[in-house]
Amino acid sequence: MRDDHEQFVAAGASVIAVAPESVASVERFTTQHPVPFPIVSDSDHAVFDAYDVVTRALSLGQRPAVFVLDRDGIVRFDAIGTQQWQIADNKTVVAILSSLTT
Numbered sequence: 001m002r003d004d005h006e007q008f009v010a011a012g013a014s015v016i017a018v019a020p021e022s023v024a025s026v027e028r029f030t031t032q033h034p035v036p037f038p039i040v041s042d043s044d045h046a047v048f049d050a051y052d053v054v055t056r057a058l059s060l061g062q063r064p065a066v067f068v069l070d071r072d073g074i075v076r077f078d079a080i081g082t083q084q085w086q087i088a089d090n091k092t093v094v095a096i097l098s099s100l101t102t
Contacts, residue, residue: 004090005036011097013068018042053080068096076100 001008001015008015015037019026023041030039042048053065064087068077077096079088 001037001090002035004094007090007094008097011094012101013097016040018047020045020048051078051080066093068093068100070100 001017005015017035017037017039019029019039020042021029022043026039026041048054051065051067064081064083064085066077066079066088067075070076077088077093081087
């Protein structure tokens with residue numbers, strides 16, 4: 001999403017990443033790997049739990065997930081993978097975003 005951030009913005013999106021880590025961990029990560037969107041800490045897993053995204057140490061960390069919410073907060077698209085490489089590609093997500101604005 002970092003590499004295609006301009007496409008997301010052009011499609012009318014605001015990108016926010018949620019990490020099941022502490023604020024300090026998120027700050028460390030963003031210092032080493034700057035991104036053009038906010039990454040927020042969900043150390044108590046409240047957001048992950050609300051969207052049924054689980055984390056499991058035995059599966060190389062958190063499950064990848066992408067959600068597209070419309071301006072009213074309604075989930076219009078979701079994709080939750082079982083492994084890190086199973087994430088919706090940016091082209092698909094941008095197309096979905098574009099369809100919401102037409």
